[in-house]
Amino acid sequence: MQKRRGKIRKTIRNTILTLSCITFLVVTGIFAVEIYQEQKSSANMRKVQAMAAVTVGESGTVKKAISDDPNDPKNNLAALKIEYLYKKNKDLTGWLRINNSDIDYPIMYREGDNDYYLQHDFFGNDDRNGLLVLDKRCSFDLSDNHLLIHGHNMKSGALFGTLKYYKEDEYLRKHQAVELDTPTEQRFYEIIAVVDTTANGEKDGFNYADYININDKQTFDTYIAYLKAKSLHKIAATASYGDQLLTLSTCDYTMKNGRLLVVAKRVG
Template identity: 35%
Template sequence: MNKIKKILIAFSLVLLVFSLAGAADYFLEDYQARKHLEDLAKQPEDSPTGSDAGGGATAPPLSDEKAEEDEPVMLPKFQELYRRNPDIIGWLKIEDTVIDYPVMQNPQDGEYYLSHDFDKKESKHGLPFLDVHCQIDDGDILLIHGHYIKSGMMFADLMKYKEERFYQEHPTFQFSTLYETADYEIVAVILSKVYRKADEVFKYYQVEKVGTPAEFDSYIQNVKQLALYDTGVTARYGDKLVVLSTCEYSTENGRLAVIACKRQ
C-alpha cells in the first residue's frame, strides 16, 4: 500500500470519527431535551405553595391598565413552574403529537428562547416563544414561534397539518395561559415565507399591524386564501387568535403556520 493510500485511509477514518462524535452529540442533546420537557410536563399541580415553599408564586400584573384590579389567580399547574422561571407565559398541547410544551417570552430578548431551554441553558432546540410584538394579555393575535427539529421535536409535528385528514381528526388544540385553559379551533393551515421588507405581500407574521376591525377581517381573508384546505371555521373581530409558526423547507425561508380561534 503506497503512502498516498495510507494518508487517504487515515483521513477517512478521522472524518468518520468526527461524524460519529457529532451524531452522538446530536442524539444525546435530543434525548436530554426530550427528558427535560417530559419532566416539565409532569410538574405536579399540587406543588407546595405559601410559606412551606419559601413563598407563593406572585402573579405578574396583566397590564398597567389592569394593575389596579384584583390580581388573577394563577392556575396550580403553573405555580411551581413560574417560581422556577417567570418567563413562562403559557402551555401548548396538541393531541397525538409531541407538542406538549411551555410557551415562553423573555422581556429583555425577544429571541432568547430560540437557543435556550426552560432553565436558561443554551439549547439548539430552544422552546416555543411568544413573538416580541405580542403581549399575552393584550391584542387579538398571539404569534408563537417554534423550531422545526428533524428528530420530530418542537414544532416539527405541525407538518402533520399539511394533511387534511389529520386536521379532521385534530381540529382543535389546547393553549393555556397562566390563568386559564382554553381550546382553539383551527381556522386555516397555510404555507408562506419570510419576505423582504420591501415586498408588498400579505405577511401573516406582522401581527402588530392588525388592530382595527378592518385589519382583522383582512387578516382572516388573507389566511383563508392561502389555506391548504377549507376548515369551515372563521373568526371575527374580537375573537382571540393563536398563530403557531415554524420553518418549512419546500421553499427558501419557507414557513408553515396554523391559525386558530379561541372557542367561545
C-alpha cells in the same frame, strides 16, 4: 521509475484511507454529540412536564391553594400549573397543548427578545431545541387579539416538529383543537387555516408577522382573507373581527426561508 510510481500510488491510497477514517470519526462524533444533546433536551423537558403534572395532580401544596369560592381562579387546575411553574421561571407566560400529539410545552416570553428561548431550556441551559416563544410584539399577559408563537421544526418531532403533519387532511381532522393555559383560565382554539409562506413575505409580498397587533376591522379582514385564500385545506371555520387569533409558526424546509403557519381562533 515503475517502482517510484508504485510508491506514489501507495502513498495516495494511504492518504485517502487516512482521510476517510478521519472523516468517519468526525461524522460519528458529530452524530454522537447530537444524540446526546437531544437526549439531554428531552430529559429536561420531561422534568418540566413532570413538574406541571404534579401541580395538577396530587400535590398537597396545590390542594391547600384551592379555596371554597367556585369563582376563585385558584380552583382552575390549569391556572395552578402556570402559577406553580411561574415561581420556577418568571418568563413563563402559558402552556400550549394539542391533544393526541407531542405538543405539550410551556410558552416563554422575554421582552424585546424572540431568540433566547429558541436556544435555551426552561432552566436556562443551552438547548438547540429551545422552547415555544411568544413573539416579542405580543403582550406577556396574552391579552392581544392575535397571539404569535414560534417554535423550532425539529427533525426529532420535538417542539413544532409535528406541525408539518397538518399538511395532511386526515391529521388536520384529528387535531383541530388547540388548548392554551394561562395564569387565569384555560382557552380553546379551533384551526381555521394551514398556510405555507415565508418569514418576511418574500414568496408573495405578504408578511404575516405584520398582523400581530390588529387594531381595526379592515386589517383583520385582510389578514383572514389572505389566510383562507392561501390555506392548504378548505376549512369551513373562519374568524370575524372581535375573535382572538392564535398562530403557530415554524420553519418549513420545502422553500427558502419558508414558514408553516397553523392558525386558529378562540372558541367557547
